[in-house]
Amino acid sequence: MEGVGGTLDSIEPATGDVLATVGLAGVPDVARAAEGAERAQRQWAALPPSQRAAVLRRAGALWEQHAEEIIGWNVREVGSIPPFAGFAAHVTASQCYEAAALPSHPLGQMLSSDEPRLSFSQRVPAGVVGVISPFNVPLILGIRAVAPALALGNAVLLKPDPRTVVTGGVAMVRIFEEAGLPKGLLQLLPGGAEVGTAIVEDPRVRVVAFTGSTRAGRSVGELAGRHLKRAHLELGGNxxxxxxxxxxxxxxxxxxxxxxxxxxxxxxxxxxxxxxxxxxxxxxxxxxxxxxxxxxxxxxxxxxxxxxxxxxxxxxxxxxxxxxxxxxxxxxxxxxxxxxxxxxxxxxxxxxxxxxxxxxxxxxxxxxxxxxxxxxxxxxxxxxxxxxxxxxxxxxxxxxxxxxxxxxxxxxxxxxNDQTVNDEANSPFGGVRSSGTGSRHGGAEADIEAFTETRWVTLRREPAQYPL
Structure with missing residues (x-):
């Protein structure tokens, strides 16, 4: 579907050359994308866990298979040196492999009860997740939310930074399409701040994963709070x-x-x-x-x-x-x-x-x-x-x-005895104070907490009797 926001040239910062022309989303596109994602999510969540896991494993393999092409885009569109672009591609594949284990992870626990009933907690998909990612490391900072959110049964609206939309958006959508992800589950919405605002405000989006500046993160957090939805904020550092x-x-x-x-x-x-x-x-x-x-x-x-x-x-x-x-x-x-x-x-x-x-x-x-x-x-x-x-x-x-x-x-x-820039797909990642809302990425515990809701469920053999 073509967006209503016109087009934007992807510019190589090293040379000023136009690398590609991409369509931009506008505010009306967000509602349409969210509606389609919501429909697709119900069927996706109902699939056997092994089928969702298989898509994530295939995506990991495809990141590896197409690494050379993706690294080339990363170098030219982002300005990364090849070794760092290669590291980003490696971590992106690793994130998919780690996420592939989530569908079979225990998603709840048995609870004690004073009543004659079976009582347990259950982790269920949040529904539609909004992912807003920045320009600087668009592969890692997008996939670390996209992959676990999909693996746990959610649909995703992805808004990459328009300056790096091919690396951080188009490549991701194409990989998951080739991996067999059903249509509608990963919706690409490149655009400006107004598109991000529309994603946060849309009632079908229940969780927002934002990576960016502390200034922008405060706005996202305030807006999410006003609409009573969770925002996982990975913000600035010094x-x-x-x-x-x-x-x-x-x-x-x-x-x-x-x-x-x-x-x-x-x-x-x-x-x-x-x-x-x-x-x-x-x-x-x-x-x-x-x-x-x-x-x-x-x-x-x-x-x-x-x-x-x-x-x-x-x-x-x-x-x-x-x-x-x-x-x-x-x-x-x-x-x-x-x-x-x-x-x-x-x-x-x-x-x-x-x-x-x-x-x-x-x-x-x-x-x-x-x-x-x-x-x-x-x-x-x-x-x-x-x-x-x-x-x-x-x-x-x-x-x-x-x-x-x-x-x-x-x-x-x-x-x-190491410097500050490290990243592994299975390790918790997040900051405190004005650097964000804590570790919401990396490792099964953080990912499940981030992209599911907790439901309390009880079962009785016979209907309960109350003294009324």
């Missing part, structure tokens, strides 16, 4: 990376470079704040800056590079404004701080004011701040001094001391 006094600086810099600049820093888990013991600080800044200066930035589809372009001019200009502000307020730009087109150099900001935007907010670009600390207590206070709480990395020779330090810092994810 993750801390603590380098303790006993850390190996070279190893820490290696970890940091990956956590800083992978996908141009356009990952919610990217390191934003480096909190480095004062005894290592100068050496760390020097080596991290040297590493940043050595990195090759360019077109990932044409050359072997470490970093590709940021997604668009608005993103680039915001990044650069924040870097200039920090420099004007006395911070040292130890590396980077320049750009050509959409290619922003990997940037290191040394000792910015703690209220500088580049330090206090999520940059969502290849820019990091580095500050010193004196004691573990100070490190914990600095790391926790943020509205966000997504991921945390700690580098130390004493892993147990690192774990003890982590207990004082509220985050949804902790990695000791």
């Amino acid at each position: 993750s801390a990376f603590i380098v303790r006094h006993d850390a190996d600086v070279d190893k820490a810099v290696n970890l940091a470079t990956w956590g800083n600049y992978l996908n141009q820093g356009q990952i919610c888990m990217s390191i934003g704040r480096h909190i480095v013991h004062e005894s290592l600080y100068d050496d760390y800044v020097t080596k991290l800056a040297a590493k940043a200066e050595s990195m090759v930035v360019g077109n990932p589809a044409a050359d072997q590079v470490h970093m590709g372009p940021v997604i668009d001019e608005a993103q680039r200009d915001r990044i650069h404004t924040w870097v200039r502000e920090a420099a004007e307020r006395g911070a040292t730009v130890a590396a980077g701080g320049t750009y050509e087109g959409l290619f922003y150099r990997p940037t290191v900001i040394a000792d910015p004011p703690r209220d500088a935007t580049v330090y206090a907010e999520e940059v969502f670009g290849p820019v990091v701040s580095v500050i010193p600390y004196a004691t573990d207590e100070e490190a914990a206070e600095l790391a926790a001094d943020t509205e966000y709480g997504l991921s945390l990395g700690i580098v130390t020779a004493d892993a147990l001391a690192g774990l003890e330090l982590a207990q004082r810092i509220p985050t949804g994810i902790v990695h000791i």
Whole structure:
């Protein structure tokens, strides 16, 4: 079905070339899609669990079979370097395989009762699920909701970011079509904020899974609450990376470079704040800056590079404004701080004011701040001094001391002796505070909680008798 929103060109950020022209949905399309999804969902939920599982397994195999083509789209449309695009394709397949186990997972439990009856809880499909995914890692951040929602008997309305609609939308729909998913269960609705609003407001949509900025997530959460439906919100981050006094600086810099600049820093888990013991600080800044200066930035589809372009001019200009502000307020730009087109150099900001935007907010670009600390207590206070709480990395020779330090810092994810950007299909994923509403993705427990409703059921041999 053609959408009423007109068309949109998919633009390659590295070159400005038009990759494809796609149709856009409008608000009226949401109601039609939701109606069709609701009809299809009833039949899908009634199928034997093994049949739903088979579709998910076939989808996983197809992601692997078509990986080369999908990676190519990811590189060109998103600007990812090929290794990261390959990782995204691998995780996407893994998400389908993990989801294939959900239909046969225990979906309830027996309950005790004082009455002469059988009493149990039952997990039933929520119905129609709205999935709103962002541009930065469109495969993973879409499939981690789409796959388990479908596996558990739901239908899905998928709204990818219009800038990456082929990678994050068209590819997903085509894979599931080829896998044998019945028509109507996965509806693609590329469009702007008004389409997302219509998805949240539609009465047939009972659960919304949103990944995006904290600002947009607040609006989604407020709107969902007004309509009495659940919203699972995976939002922004400004993750801390603590380098303790006993850390190996070279190893820490290696970890940091990956956590800083992978996908141009356009990952919610990217390191934003480096909190480095004062005894290592100068050496760390020097080596991290040297590493940043050595990195090759360019077109990932044409050359072997470490970093590709940021997604668009608005993103680039915001990044650069924040870097200039920090420099004007006395911070040292130890590396980077320049750009050509959409290619922003990997940037290191040394000792910015703690209220500088580049330090206090999520940059969502290849820019990091580095500050010193004196004691573990100070490190914990600095790391926790943020509205966000997504991921945390700690580098130390004493892993147990690192774990003890982590207990004082509220985050949804902790990695000791690793950087902050990690993802596995079977692991719980989510943030606290302004980073979201907790772990609602990854692992059977989180997925079942996210995409089903709990029903209480009792059975008696004979009708009950009441004294009325």
